[in-house]
Amino acid sequence: MKKNIGLYFGTFNPIHIGHLIIANHMVENSDLDEIWMVVTPHNPFKKKNSLLDNYHRLEMVHLATKDYDKIKPSDIEFNLPQPNYTINTLAHISEKHPDYNFNLIMGEDNLKSFHKWRNYEAILDDYNVYVYPRISEGIIENQFKEHSKIHRVDAPIVQISSTMVRNSIKEKKNIQPLLSKEVWKYVDEMNFYKK
Template sequence: MMKIGLYFGTFNPIHIGHLIIANHMVEYSDLDEIWMVVTPHNPFKKKSSLLENHHRFEMVYRATENYVKIKPSDIEFKLPQPNYTVYTLANITELHPDKEFCLIMGEDNLKSLHKWKNYETILEHHHIYVYPRIAEGTVDHQFKNHSKIHKVDAPIVQISSTMIRKGIKNQKNIQPLLPKEVWEYADEMNFYKK
């Protein structure tokens, strides 16, 4: 059975840090593919700075086009909002019963996993692959040696979409932080300039 890692994010915009992590996860773990799941709206974030769903999906599509094992996914666009990961996992598993779905998350998200809606159900049915992040706080003891949580020794990437948006707004050259296709699309569409 094919093992798919689901990497969720608003990808506003997708940057090289996202691709470094996704590529590392698919090359250095037992995952067969990574699906970059573009989230329409994270219940924990303000929506005002988000580009339209189709623009963010287009950037993810362009960024991953040349990666055989990394695919864009708009699965959450079709689900009622606000949406929660547990519902997406149930939906995607129903749509693709021939595949095993796992979650990819940063260590910072693992620290708040106990606050997620129905996190026990997620852990009961899915493995979680964790990449390191520099973050404050500690991981809840119940997740430290959990059989379904796997730490992957991926590079620590200190690039954020927020930093990129601010850089563009302040007319800084952030081109090296974005895949070429994403930079060209964002520049052509005048994204984040105001």
């Protein structure tokens, strides 16, 4: 039987404990065998100039996940055309790893705007989507409420964001509890997000 892989996309700028809580909960409380943390070079919905270099963000994901056997970093999008569209990445990764069964992981906030994604119908034709709860504005489209390919996982609601972490560092606040020890050390030594 094919290994069931959940793809958790993000800019991870930086990766924080909220990302790890969600990824670990998803892999331990669903039929997913592994979670791949896909570091996105350029999210079409985000300004690129606020992002750290791809390889610094990838390194932080390596540092954050090294003690988790079922959570792996992925740079699969680094060599794909930008901006990155999920449908293109899913097609590429499925072709590259035919022995794996890939699934998309997203927060409920993304499900609310999923109808705006490029070729979202094609994603639902070929892939399952695992959704974790988020506190957010907007409503879920009726077409997604009972869709057979959309699976809700009752994960903890985590109200930590990378933006909050970056802003707190800029304001010289202690955010050590929000990052894994190794990521905090890396961010601090590299003087990231201080300006």
